[in-house]
Each structure stands twice: as C-alpha cells, then as structure tokens.
Amino acid sequence: MATVLSTSIDVCFNPQYSDTKKHSLFSKPSSLRQSRTRKLTISCSSTKQPKTLEEEPITKTPSLSEQLKPLSATTLRQEQQTHVLSKPKSVWVNPTRPKRSVLSLQRQKRSAYSYNPQIKDLRAFAQKLNSSGFAEKSEFLALLDEIPHPPSRDNALLVLNSLREWQKTHIFFDWVKAKNLFPMETIFYNVTMKSLRFGRQFQLIEAMAVEMVEDGVELDNITYSTIITCAKRCNLYDKAIEWFERMYKTGLMPDEVTYSAILDVYSKSGKVEEVLSLYERAVATGWKPDAIAFSVLGKMFGEAGDYDGIRYVLQEMKSMDVKPNVVVYNTLLEAMGRAGKPGLARSLFNEMLESGLAPNEKTLTALVKIYGKARWAKDALQLWEEMKAKKWPMDFILYNTLLNMCADIGLEEEAERLFDDMKESGGCKPDSFSYTAMLNIYGSGGKAEKAMKLFEEMLEAGVQVNVMGCTCLVQCLGKAKRIDDLVSVFETSVQRGVKPDDRLCGCLLSVMALCESSEDAEKVMGCLRRANEKLVAFVKLVIDEKTEFETVKEEFKLVINGTQVEARRPFCNCLIDICRGKKQQERAHELLYLGTLFGLYPGLHNKTVKEWSLDVRSLSVGAAETALEEWMRTLANIVRRREDLPEVFLAQTGTGTHRFSQGLANSFASHLEQLAAPFKPSDRAGVFVATKEDLVSWLESKFPPLVASQA
C-alpha cells in the first residue's frame, strides 16, 4: 500500500510521521478496504472473460467457496490484527503528540470587491471584444487600444473578468502586463488561468505558473486549485499531483477546496487507498468535510460499485452532522445503482424528498435508469406519473433515459407517448439515441412494421443512424423473416456511415441460423461478408463436413480471439444453431466443446453433493439442446461406470426476461419431451427437475451398456 502520505506530505516536510501507515490501517475505513478487495477478487475470478483465449480445464471450475478460501484466510488475518492492536484511537487524541495537519482549516480569504465607476463603459468594451471575430491576433490587439479608460489595475481586472474565450483572455493579460502600469498580482494570474482552464490549456496554465515563480508572484490556494483541476480535466493526473506536492514543498498548506480537488484527482486516477488515507488524515486533524468532499467519496465508491463504501459515506455524513445536498444525493443514487441496490436507491430518494430537497434532472435520470435496469416497472411508472404531476424538470438526457427504461421494461405505449411528448416539447427533439430506443422497443416487441416506419421517419428527419439502431432493426426483421427489408436496412445504414460491430455481426449470424431457405441465408451472408469476411469464411469451414476438428479448433481460436468479449458467446451460440439447422449435430457438439474449452460458458455445470445442474440461461436454443445432450452422454458414462450420483438433477433455462432468451424455456421443454427425458417443469419457472432414479433408468434405456465403452 503505497500511500500518498509517505510520498508527498511526510517526505516533503513531515518526516517524523512515518507511523501514519499504521494509523490508516487501524482506523475506520480499513474494513472498507478489505471488503473492497474481497469483492474485486471474486468478480475477477468468476465472471470476467479473458481478453485473449487460453484453454481452460473444463472439469476444474473451482467452487465459490474454493475461490474464497485464500481470501478468507487473508481477511481473517487482517481482522485479527485489527483486534490485537485496536487501541490506536487514543494515540490520535494524545495531546502530547498532536498530529501535524495536512490542510488549513481556514479557507483562503478573497479580496473584497470594490466598485468601479467605469463599469458600464468597460463592460461594453469587453462585450465588443467578446463578439469580435478572431481571424488575426493583430486585429484583436488593435481593438484593445480602443479601451475607453486607461487600463489601471481595477479597470484591467474588470475587463479580464468579462472576457469569454481563453485566447482573448490570454492576449489581454499579456497586453496589460507589457504596459507595465502596475505589478501583476496573483488575482490576474488566477482569473486568466481560469479562462485557460475552460479551453483545457494546461500547458499554457503551467507556463503561467512558472512565470509567477520567476517573477516572484505568490501562488495561493486559488492558483493551485485551478492548476490542479485543469490538469485533472486534461487527464494529466500526475501533473495534478506534482503541483499538489509542490504546495507543501513551498510551505503552503492547502485549504479544503484544494484538498477536495486533489481527493478527486486521486479518485479519478483510481488511487482509492490514497484518497482514503488523505481523507482520514485530514479528518484526524480536525477537518469537517463538506458536501462536496462527500460527493467525491461517493462518486469514487459508486464507480467501484462498492456498496460498503457508499454506506460508509452516509454514516460519516450522519456522524459529522453534514446534510447531503442535491448533488450528494445524485451521486449516491447513481452509486447505489452501480452497486446493484435499486431498493436502497428508492429509500434514499424518499429520504431526499422528506428532507425537503427537490430532485433535479440528474436525480430523476439516475433513478429512472436504476428502475429500468432492475425492470421495476411499477416503480418506474409511478415515478414517471409523479414527475408529470409535480412538474419536475425534464431535459434531453432524462427523456432518452426514460425511453431506454421503456425499452428495458418493454413499455411500448408509454414510450410512444414519451416520444410524441419529446417532439412537441420543442427543446428536446428526438435524436439518434431516442430513435434507437424506439427501434429497440419495437424490435424486441416484434413490431417489424412499426420499426420500419420509424426507420424511414428517421431517415427523412436526417437523424444519424447508429449501429445499435441498425442491430435492433436487423434482429426484428430477421425474426419476422423479412429478409429483403433486412438487406435494404443494412445497406442503407452502411451507406449512412454505420460501421458494423461484432454485435451486429452476431445478430446477422443469428438471423442466418433462422433462415429456412438457402436463398435467404445467402442474402444474409452477403451482408455479413461486408461486415466481417473472416467470420463468413469460418461459417463455411464449419458447415463443411470434410473439415477436420483440429482445423475447426485452430480457426475457432483465431476468430473468437478477434471478437469483442461480449460478442464471443453469442457467436458460438449462433454457430451451434447453424450447425444444428444443417443437421450436423456432431459439429455442434464440437463447437460447444470449444466454447467451453475457451471459457465462453462459465458456470454451465454446477455440482453440489445433493444436486447437479445444467444452467443454459445464456445459451441459444440449439446450444442449450446440444449442452443437454452432451450432459446426458456424460451422465450415461457415469452410470455405466457405476460412480456416485446425487439425488436431484436440474436444468435451468430461466424465464426469458431478456429478449434474446424469449422462448428458450418452451423450446427446451419440447426438446425434453421429444427425447422423452424424465425432466419435469418444477415450481420455479424455467427450472426442470429429474430424480436420480428416473434419470438413471432412462439413461440405461437410451444408452445401452453394450456400446458403452466407445460412446
């Protein structure tokens, strides 16, 4: 744990505090660090697919408890330590050894504003400068000479403050400085730097800071916080930290504004440990963080989806008696969403209303998004009614988020009303994403006719088609077997600049699997060829019975390696479906094997002592059937070898809340029936159960023992 304390503050001027590391380990957030580490490791080992394929041992998927074992060991050890050495609190308040503070508890004072009698003339002059074009620097300089009053300190400051574009501010600063009528004070640099920050001109800002040092002009907290936030906005985090450390070196203590700016820098650059260390250290020396600091912490935990962290922020605010404002609530709501806690987001929102705060567009956007993703139709609709009844503010992003929510939940009529509202609202004309959301809704609802109409409307309105809209339409038209329309939509989209991605290719591939005539399949393959020639070549290779398995394996690896992670499993699913459509069952089994080998189907098989299960929820119809058959073959072998079997067997298809898995349960059920397999629908929807007894007798009849050894 390399903390910022040892790299910046202590090294700079506080070497006697080498014990700070210990303190930060034992104080409050240490439990947070552990829980965060724990969560991260679980997700890494169980759900993330590798970017590059390596063969995975199929039978050795470690159970969750196995995965957790090393972690629980380390966690336990740390917790023990915390108990053994749980007295450092008294050290914190030991008066004989007060902590050296890391920030000034007083904010920097601003100089008082003094009235300028020439304000009217100078404002008008600045307006003129603002509205002037910017073809030539010399032209602008000529305009400056028309200043109605001499550029005294106060006059120059007023104009400097009124200029908009950073180029103009910068030239004006240099012009005033060159006149040498008065010494340039810090405030002139600060105002100019702020303007440069709008233009993200970090290099110029840094040059000005260097100039200040050379000219002996004092850099104050405002200067530093402007430099730091500009570096942050330019993603130059190292630069931000460099200037922060420089403050201490020159003996200037940051105040809370600079301090929370640097907290945000560490947070945005992913240095969570450092943020917590700095936070703790400042609180330990008497800082009472304000809402902005808590918003920074909340955002950081939200980005990590860290629920414990979010709770910690809420607890800290409560214990320090800091009332959350709208921004803090917005940040925490968003964070709750990322942490997958829709219920807690809802209570937090209610708490916000009870505290008398009014939600703004961002609050509502966060909440609508959460309800949509959670498919909480009732809450989403109730919220929408409330929004309309209370006339809460709407903006463009909120409209589009509402449309996406409708797509997530499948609310077609409501979406149509929103879409019309949007057209009438004047300020929020539907854009590419609004249309895409509507295409998504019509597409997943199988409304091919409406989707086509909307596509035409979109083209007429001159709204840019994007790849997702194209994908939704292709999928919808494919299901409706309107292959000619599909081809025309694809061509039009490509003409209009859509770059097909792997998802669109996966979609075309799934349509190919659905095609009944080879004529249609050829048409779709034509589209696919324009998007991904290698994939088409691979399809042809796979469906050619003469191709050797080893060749398929090598090419599979190449194709899947070149595919975006989220499209790999769909590709494999579709390829299996295509093979089954061509009655090439063995090839389908080979592909399922390869998909499993390369980790595309984690968690397909699950075993406990009492029950074994097959989870086909993320498989296509053909892949699920193949997986079932494969499982039965394996079980038949186990029966022949008279090895132990559990009492219960489960096959899980899910209920198809996701639009791509619609119908999986039904087709899986009829496949079971066709095989006369003893799996029966259970109380839980989308779950099929068989007892050991029934399954064994069925397997014995289906796979006779005499041919066993070669099966």
Add this chain to the structure above:
DNA sequence: ATAGGGTTAG
C-alpha cells in the same frame, strides 16, 4: 464564466 472543489444516457 465575474479569482478555486463535486453530480446525468447510449
């Protein structure tokens, strides 16, 4: 945008 810090979709 009137010298400095925090929040919004795909």
